[in-house]
Amino acid sequence: MSYLQRVKQGFGSMTGFFTDSWSELKKVKWPTRKExxxxxxxxxxxxxxxxxxxxxxxxxxxxxxxxxxx
The missing domain is CATH 1.20.5 (Single alpha-helices involved in coiled-coils or other helix-helix interfaces)
Structure with a gap:
């Protein structure tokens, strides 16, 4: 595997990480202002x-x- 392929793969996994994190944050039940x-x-x-x-x-x-x- 060439260096550029490894860099591209690393950025792909980083993008996937942020996408998955954002989708998990949407599932969170955030407290109300009173709580x-x-x-x-x-x-x-x-x-x-x-x-x-x-x-x-x-x-x-x-x-x-x-x-x-x-």
């Missing part, structure tokens, strides 16, 4: 709670280490 808003709020609240949780754990461990260091 997307509620999902975003859930994620943000979860991140805030996780941040606060780890911040409190970090403060506690820091104070514990300071207590035993002295």
């Amino acid at each position: 997307l808003t509620s999902y975003t709020i859930v994620v943000l609240v979860t991140v805030v709670f996780a941040t606060i949780y780890f911040w409190v754990i970090d403060l506690g461990l820091t104070e514990l280490l300071r207590f035993f260091k002295v």
Whole structure:
């Protein structure tokens, strides 16, 4: 197989990949604006709670280490 044939075959498979990907994206059930808003709020609240949780754990461990260091 010549070099040009391999390049042409590579571009053919790449074109097929994008065609197949686009057809699969058409099958996806995308969330409505209301669903997307509620999902975003859930994620943000979860991140805030996780941040606060780890911040409190970090403060506690820091104070514990300071207590035993002295």
